[in-house]
Amino acid sequence: MQKWFYSLLLILPGFTACNSNKTVPDVADIRINLEVQHFEQDFFNIDTSNINAGLAVLHQKYPLFLPDYLQYILGLSPGETGKSDSAIKIFLRDYKIVKDTASKIFSDFSKIEEQVKSGLQFTRYYFPGYKTPGKLITFIGPLDAIFQTSFGKSGDVITEDALAVALQLHLGNNASLYQSQIAQSLFPEYVSLKFGPAYIVVNCMKNIIDDLFPPNPKDKTLLDLTIDKGKRLYLLDKILPYTADSLKIGYTGVQLKGCYANEGLIWNYLLQNNLVYESDPLRIQSYVEEGPVTQEIGEGSPGYISLFLGWQIVKKYMEKFPGTSIDELLKLDAVQILRDSQYKPR
Numbered sequence: 001m002q003k004w005f006y007s008l009l010l011i012l013p014g015f016t017a018c019n020s021n022k023t024v025p026d027v028a029d030i031r032i033n034l035e036v037q038h039f040e041q042d043f044f045n046i047d048t049s050n051i052n053a054g055l056a057v058l059h060q061k062y063p064l065f066l067p068d069y070l071q072y073i074l075g076l077s078p079g080e081t082g083k084s085d086s087a088i089k090i091f092l093r094d095y096k097i098v099k100d101t102a103s104k105i106f107s108d109f110s111k112i113e114e115q116v117k118s119g120l121q122f123t124r125y126y127f128p129g130y131k132t133p134g135k136l137i138t139f140i141g142p143l144d145a146i147f148q149t150s151f152g153k154s155g156d157v158i159t160e161d162a163l164a165v166a167l168q169l170h171l172g173n174n175a176s177l178y179q180s181q182i183a184q185s186l187f188p189e190y191v192s193l194k195f196g197p198a199y200i201v202v203n204c205m206k207n208i209i210d211d212l213f214p215p216n217p218k219d220k221t222l223l224d225l226t227i228d229k230g231k232r233l234y235l236l237d238k239i240l241p242y243t244a245d246s247l248k249i250g251y252t253g254v255q256l257k258g259c260y261a262n263e264g265l266i267w268n269y270l271l272q273n274n275l276v277y278e279s280d281p282l283r284i285q286s287y288v289e290e291g292p293v294t295q296e297i298g299e300g301s302p303g304y305i306s307l308f309l310g311w312q313i314v315k316k317y318m319e320k321f322p323g324t325s326i327d328e329l330l331k332l333d334a335v336q337i338l339r340d341s342q343y344k345p346r
Helices: 002-011 039-043 051-061 065-073 081-094 096-105 110-126 181-186 199-212 222-239 245-249 253-261 263-272 281-288 305-320 326-331 334-341
Strands: 035-038 135-139 147-149 152-154 162-166
Touching: 035 039, 039 051, 039 065, 039 096, 039 135, 051 065, 051 081, 065 135, 065 162, 081 096, 110 199, 110 222, 147 199, 152 199, 162 199, 199 222, 199 245, 222 245, 222 281, 222 305, 222 326, 222 334, 245 253, 245 305, 253 263, 253 305, 263 305, 281 305, 305 326, 305 334
Parallel strands: 035 135, 135 162
Antiparallel strands: 147 152
């Protein structure tokens, strides 16, 4: 299978289209109040000769975000003023070039703002009782300031009242910042491929989905984890109906088209090797975590192949049971979804 998968990928053209033939609800009348705040501009303008005074001013404008930023993004311990002042000065010096680069790339943030607003409108349509974040805050943080989400690691987070975007991880996958030895050790190419500006909106909505639908710690089997990811991607389809599928799943266009072409072979491989209900982390790790390739499937395949399979199974289920609401889908058991979907790709 390995050679066949790889050779087929080589001849397939890119695939980035979003879902077609679907009914998209009209959300134009759903009002979303979203304030964009560029924290990095204010933070890098503080007077380094009087850090405490600068932070006090920032605290008035960012009362919730500043403490989180200092502790969880810069990694500073509360109460250690002397060490914190020194660390902030070093960070401002070392990352000024990153901030300047981001300022050029994102000099016009209006398109991203509108896309995030649109995503929040669809979120409110499907979850009318959900309180959407009222702020979109951009910031610059250290390269290693990353957080684990249900979709993988990300620098973008959701806070108590805001969607926070780490601009240092959205400069474009070819940015010189990511070519350094330190950056390469943190973010190999299969990760930095998702560091373009287009992923900002996708990451924001993925964080919204995690807030709506926290991961279930009881999910242990490959099927459990696969269906969980499928539900999330199906919901992402609903919230971002005009976004390319390749961006939502984080595969290249070639990888995604290769998965569709080999869908039956991939699924049969899991069945034949008794992996669908496997819960041993060592046996299922390569299927449920980010990586350059799913070695067992073949060279040229994407890592995290469970994203693709779960997505297809859930879509198949919803095609058979179109009356199922989003809330009902999220509560369904993985075994029931697989059984009732009658998923049998060729």
